[in-house]
Amino acid sequence: MARRVFDTSIKRVYEEVAEELKKICGKEWVSGDDAVLIAYSRDQSLEIAKFPNLVVLPETTEEVSAICKTAYSYSVPVTPWSTGANVGGGCIPQRGGIICDLRRMDKIVDFDEENMSVTIQPGVTFGRVFVEAEKRGLRNICPSAPASVSMLSNYLDKGVFQISNRYGVGTDSILGLEIVLPDGSIVRTGSLFDEKYGSICAEGPGPDISGIFQGSMGAFGICTQMVARLYPLYPYEDMVVVKFDEDDLEGVKEFLRRIARENCTLDTLLFQDAYLGMGLGANQDAAEILSIQVPRQNAIIFYGGQTEEELKIRRDQIDKVIKETGAQLAPEGMLELMKELLPWRRVFKIIQLTPRVQRMTGSFELFWFNISMDQAPGIARAFQRLVRKYFAPADPEKSDRPFPPEEVTFYLQPLEYGRTGMLEMDAYPNQGEPEGVKKGLALAREAIEMICAEGGFFDRPYGGEGSGFGWIQTPLLGTYYEVLKSLKKKIDQKNIMNPGRMGIPSEPFE
Numbered sequence: 236m237a238r239r240v241f242d243t244s245i246k247r248v249y250e251e252v253a254e255e256l257k258k259i260c261g262k263e264w265v266s267g268d269d270a271v272l273i274a275y276s277r278d279q280s281l282e283i284a285k286f287p288n289l290v291v292l293p294e295t296t297e298e299v300s301a302i303c304k305t306a307y308s309y310s311v312p313v314t315p316w317s318t319g320a321n322v323g324g325g326c327i328p329q330r331g332g333i334i335c336d337l338r339r340m341d342k343i344v345d346f347d348e349e350n351m352s353v354t355i356q357p358g359v360t361f362g363r364v365f366v367e368a369e370k371r372g373l374r375n376i377c378p379s380a381p382a383s384v385s386m387l388s389n390y391l392d393k394g395v396f397q398i399s400n401r402y403g404v405g406t407d408s409i410l411g412l413e414i415v416l417p418d419g420s421i422v423r424t425g426s427l428f429d430e431k432y433g434s435i436c437a438e439g440p441g442p443d444i445s446g447i448f449q450g451s452m453g454a455f456g457i458c459t460q461m462v463a464r465l466y467p468l469y470p471y472e473d474m475v476v477v478k479f480d481e482d483d484l485e486g487v488k489e490f491l492r493r494i495a496r497e498n499c500t501l502d503t504l505l506f507q508d509a510y511l512g513m514g515l516g517a518n519q520d521a522a523e524i525l526s527i528q529v530p531r532q533n534a535i536i537f538y539g540g541q542t543e544e545e546l547k548i549r550r551d552q553i554d555k556v557i558k559e560t561g562a563q564l565a566p567e568g569m570l571e572l573m574k575e576l577l578p579w580r581r582v583f584k585i586i587q588l589t590p591r592v593q594r595m596t597g598s599f600e601l602f603w604f605n606i607s608m609d610q611a612p613g614i615a616r617a618f619q620r621l622v623r624k625y626f627a628p629a630d631p632e633k634s635d636r637p638f639p640p641e642e643v644t645f646y647l648q649p650l651e652y653g654r655t656g657m658l659e660m661d662a663y664p665n666q667g668e669p670e671g672v673k674k675g676l677a678l679a680r681e682a683i684e685m686i687c688a689e690g691g692f693f694d695r696p697y698g699g700e701g702s703g704f705g706w707i708q709t710p711l712l713g714t715y716y717e718v719l720k721s722l723k724k725k726i727d728q729k730n731i732m733n734p735g736r737m738g739i740p741s742e743p744f745e
């Protein structure tokens with residue numbers, strides 16, 4: 236952990252800033268207490284912990300704007316924090332400063348049933364929108380992340396979902412944004428641009444500048460409101476499980492691509508054994524039984540229809556692909572076991588616990604990136620070799636089975652009708668063990684470089700200064716990187732907004 240530096244002149248500046256913030260939000264919503272700040276200094280990734288100087292919890296957009304104006308006038312950094320669940324060091328303040336914790340901004344501002352959209356603040360969780368939307372026969376698209384995660388920041392962050400093949404990633408569901416810029420001014424895009432547009436204006440108006448605020452970790456501004464798409468809920472639904480031989484990644488990839496192309500399913504994914512248990516098991520016991528009892532490779536398909544007839548048509552389409560690709564349906568007993576152990580009627584829509592992290596050794600090193608479906612088997616095998624290089628097979632007596640570090644597993648899901656795929660491969664080093672952390676970090680660097688060299692790309696620039704996908708990948712992007720840097724300099728002249736990301740150093744600009 237980085238040591239805290241107690242420079243008296245810096246201390247005085249932050250005392251003054253704290254007084255200003257108390258005037259804006261009320262004194263109970265500002266803290267510089269180490270016991271509070273330590274919680275914001277790290278997350279469940281292996282990113283190095285760094286302390287903020289202050290945390291503030293605003294309640295309105297106007298307060299966020301006043302916080303930014305204050306930070307700008309004192310040239311101190313501000314890092315937005317919505318639910319802090321990013322598992323990539325995204326909220327760890329690289330140059331200290333103020334954490335702007337947005338959890339009090341938790342209003343569902345509007346439900347537009349007619350036009351299937353919802354207007355939310357950053358503290359609104361997937362779980363809340365899911366419950367409210369369901370009452371109206373609608374659904375939001377949700378990741379296999381905890382239900383307590385912020386829907387706004389996940390969408391802003393290009394969230395990926397098992398249903399992405401049908402509805403796209405998080406940014407595809409954004410209809411409008413309200414953003415507070417580093418100097419405190421406010422910009423609105425899409426359907427928030429002007430009240431008269433309602434939800435008909437998804438992009439722009441004109442050139443759509445909202446892209447710069449998406450997938451950029453808040454480095455260009457703080458989003459205080461979002462209009463997001465909702466989709467119809469299917470009253471009829473069912474699940475199919477298809478199993479593959481131990482190492483048949485090619486078979487898996489081809490099957491998923493064909494299914495995606497057919498566009499007959501809601502959620503489509505491959506979960507490998509342990510991942511299935513950790514990711515979706517209803518509880519620890521279910522996770523362990525699933526990881527031991529089901530075959531290694533399982534493609535899970537969730538499909539639905541507005542009528543029983545539509546459900547049957549979808550099933551016929553799925554069966555046709557199963558037949559043509561020579562895949563095998565899982566035995567009836569296994570399907571029953573999975574239906575019992577997975578809260579499956581909702582599992583793909585909403586995950587209610589924090590399964591992966593709770594069941595691990597306190598941390599996980601996440602790698603997820605886009606590739607062509609054809610590349611998935613090769614990259615997955617290369618990653619498994621790397622993990623075994625850093626984490627030699629553990630002594631079963633001592634290891635934390637059933638999920639020891641070398642037991643890397645992955646999940647693969649097709650995106651865009653199978654044109655591309657998202658591969659997530661995670662390793663589980665022990666955050667409490669210095670050796671485990673060192674190995675995890677070395678593994679991360681080698682894996683990221685390998686994935687970039689093979690043509691995979693990371694669409695969320697996670698990681699801190701000098702580490703992670705964002706830092707290693709972005710400088711490789713040539714002119715794209717140069718344009719990004721000049722935009723950052725233009726919009727954030729003092730480099731105060733979540734500095735130290737995307738290969739742009741955290742120091743003030745000259």
Ligand SMILES: Cc1cc2nc3c(=O)[nH]c(=O)nc-3n(C[C@H](O)[C@H](O)[C@H](O)COP(=O)(O)OP(=O)(O)OC[C@H]3O[C@@H](n4cnc5c(N)ncnc54)[C@H](O)[C@@H]3O)c2cc1C
Pocket residue numbers: 314315316317318319320321322324325326337357378379380381384385386387388389391392393394395396452453454456457458459589590591592733
């Ligand atoms: C067990 C587990 C499983 C997960 N599985 C998935 C999955 O399947 N798919 C998926 O997409 N994600 C997944 N995630 C990631 C997660 O769901 C997060 O939602 C997502 O990465 C954003 O996190 P957050 O909402 O908590 O935002 P935070 O962690 O608060 O912030 C993320 C980044 O955005 C910035 N930021 C935060 N709020 C704002 C704002 N209002 N305006 C501007 N910038 C902001 C932060 O500074 C930070 O850089 C998983 C996480 C966990 C813990």
